[in-house]
Amino acid sequence: MRVLVTGATGFVGSRLVPALLDGGHEVVALVRDRERYDQPAGVTVIEGDLLEVGSFERALSGIDAAYYLVHSMRTDGSFEKCDRRAARNFVRATDGSDLNRVIYLSGLGTTASRLSNHLRSRREVERILDAGDYDLTTLRAAIIVGTGSAGYEIIRRLATRFPVLIAPTGIDTRCQPIAIDDAIEYLVGVLSVPETADGTFEIGGPDVLTYREMLRRIARVTRDRTPLIVTIPVDSSRLSGRGVALLTGVSPRVATPLLDGLDDPVVATDTRIQTLIPIERTPFEQALERTVPPDDTRSERR
DSSP states (O other), X not given: OEEEEETTTSTTHHHHHHHHHHTTOEEEEEESOGGGXXXXXXXXXXXXXXXXXXXXXXXXXXXXXXXEOOOOOOSSTHHHHHHHHHHXXXXXXXXXXXXXXXXXXXXOOSOGGGOOHHHHHXXXXXXXXXXXXXXXXXXXXXXXXXXXXXXXXXXXXXXXXXXXXXXXXXXXXXXXXXXHHHHHHHHHHGGGOGGGTTEEEEOOOSOOEEHHHHHHHHHHHHHSSOOEEEEOSOOGGGSOHXXXXXXXXXXXXXXXXXXXXXXXXXXXXXXXXHHHSOOOOOOHXXXXXXXXXXXXXXXXXX
C-alpha cells in the first residue's frame, strides 16, 4: 500500500514511518523542510505545508492511505485557526484523488463542556476530516509515553528534578497513558483491519493512573525516591505555562495547552480496538523504563 505520512518529522510520525516500512508499505513523507529530515532508506520525501495551498497537493498522487498527524501547539488564539485551515486544505486537496483511508491521531477527553481549548480544536479537526470522500479512522489517545513526547516530558522532568512539588487540584485527575510502541502498533494495525475504517476508537495502556501517581512512579524508577506533592486549591488552567516551562525546559507553547487540559479525565471507555487489534499492551512502568537509559538512571541517582 502507498501511504502518506503528514507530520513525518514529529514525535509520532518519525516512529511511524519506519514501522510502516517494516510492514511492507511504500511511504511518502510530507515535511515542511526536507533538509532537516533524515529519512529512512526507501522513503519518498515531498516538501510542503498544509497551511499553504499549492505547496503539498502533489504528495497525494497515487496515495492509498494517509496519516494526518498535524497539530498546532501555539499559545495564542491562532492555533484553532491554523488547525482548521490545515484540515480544510487537506480535505479539499483529496477531492478527486485515489485516497481510500485517512487515519487521524486525536486526543482523549470526556464531554465537550470539559474539553480544553486545544482538545476542542482536535474534535473540530475530526469533524472537518470526516467530510472527505474517504474512510476516516480516528484514534484518540491520552499521554503517549516516549522520549520526546511533550506531555510525558513535562511530567518526567518535574518528577526527576524536584523532591517537593506544589500542585493544583488537577494533579489527581485520572489518565490512561499509552506507550509509544503500542500507539504505533495500533496506527499501523488499522490499515489491515477493514472494520476500523470509518470509525473512532480510544487507545490506552493497561494502567489508569492519576498524574500524582505517575509523578511518584517516575521518581521511584529514575531516582529511587518519592517526591512530596503538596496540593493547593487552584484550578490548573490558572497556572502559568511559562512558569512550568521554566521548571521543565519544555516550550511554553507546549506547556500551556497541556495545563489547560489537566482537569479533564482522559480514560478510554470504548475498548473495541483491543478486540480488533489484540496487542500486548505495555505497562506504564515498563514504558517509562524504556525512556531512561541504564547509564543515565545511575548517574541521576548519584
